Amino acid sequence: MYALPTAIAVTGPDLVLPSPDRHTPSAAVLQSAVQSPRTYSLDQSLTEMHTLIEHHGYVVVLCPASAPASVRHRLHAIRSVLESDRIAILRSDLPPLGIAVLALQLRQLSVCDFSPGVLASAARLLSHYIYAGALLGSVARLDRVPVTLQSHAKSWVPGTQFAVLATPRPELAKVTADGDAHLPGPGFGTKMLYAPGRIAPDWVTTALAPVWHCQGVEEVRLPAESARWWATGKLVEFAAAIPDISVLYQLVSSVRRDDCHWCGLELIGDRCAFCAAPLPPPGERPSPGARALPPRSVNALPRGAT
Known part of the structure; x- marks a missing residue:
């Protein structure tokens, strides 16, 4: 048990959603x-x-993969100078609102009995359960999701809108005059957050959310990075995710835990979020109850760590 919750840090104020x-x-x-x-x-x-x-x-830093190189370099410089093995820098390919949702989920779980290593490595797991996308007025400059030449051409037709899903699997569909556009949704209970840009959010709230059987819909502020990420200001960004902390807790708890052979922290998945050491193959893992190696300096990170 840890006396204080592990700190969840973000690289911008727009990535902090209100506490539920x-x-x-x-x-x-x-x-x-x-x-x-x-x-x-x-x-x-x-x-x-x-x-x-x-x-x-311990500090878990969520850094968008789209963040400027100067931000990433500064974060790694801080960790290196402090020689601290208590800082996890997690780069995420989620869109801005999706990262804000992920940060909120980690904040919710930080008050549970998860160790810092499990909490940090849970970010990769939770990302697969966040359905993040946007309603766009143009995909002419979009490079985050595969766009066909036909869709590019339709982007120049006034009034055309596209429904785009970035994660967990990229999808793009043109919204018809009747408001139809198929985006595969989650097969579990979610709450949808949406952030309007320069187009009306009606399709997201009255068409998409009911089809996805969202348990609630809430408007939030559009992150400043969203227009650049989606390559247009004519958008409504949305993210549907598990809102219930008990479900999130069960999801993370159900995954096997291992001790990192390099820094000694607990982890789930195949890589330590703090030192980036990969989990050894099953035959090379220590037997249950075996002691892990003592934590090492951040300046002695394993090969391939960033």
Whole structure:
């Protein structure tokens, strides 16, 4: 057990959704990722991260894969200078609203009895259960999801709209004049969050959400990064995900746990989220109850770690 919840940190204020209850902590917004290195020095960044570690013990940072290289480099520099094995930097291919939802789920689970290693590695698992997409007024410049030449051509027709699913499996469908567009939805209970841009959200709220049997629909603020991610400001971004913390808890608890052979933390899946060491093949794993190696310095990360 850990005295304080593991800190969930994000690289922008738009990735922090309102807490659904008084038990769910907020996320830490890293100023080292928000502000320019010219205005927020490395010393300030180190102090910011050190304070989080002092208060929470461990820090899980969600960083969009689309974030500028300068943000990624600064985060890794912070971890290296602090020589800390208590910082997990998780890059996610989810769209902006999807990352905000993932951060919320990790925040909900952070108050449960999961160890930091399990919580951090649960991010990959939970990502597969987030249905994130957008209603777009154009796909002419979209490069995050495969787009056919025919769809590109239709983008130039005034009034044409496209329903796009980015995760868990990319899909694209033209919305017909009758409002029909098939996007494969989740086969489990979800709540849908949607964030309107410069087009009306009616199709998302009155057509898509009922077809997906969403248990609730809620409007949130559109993340600042969304227009760049989707390559148009004419959009309504949406994400349907499991809202119930008890279901999330059961989902993570049902997965086998192992000890990282490199840093000693618990993990689920095939790779440690803190040191990036892969799980050895089944025949090479220690027997149940065997002690893992003691934690190592972040400057001695295994080959292939980032």
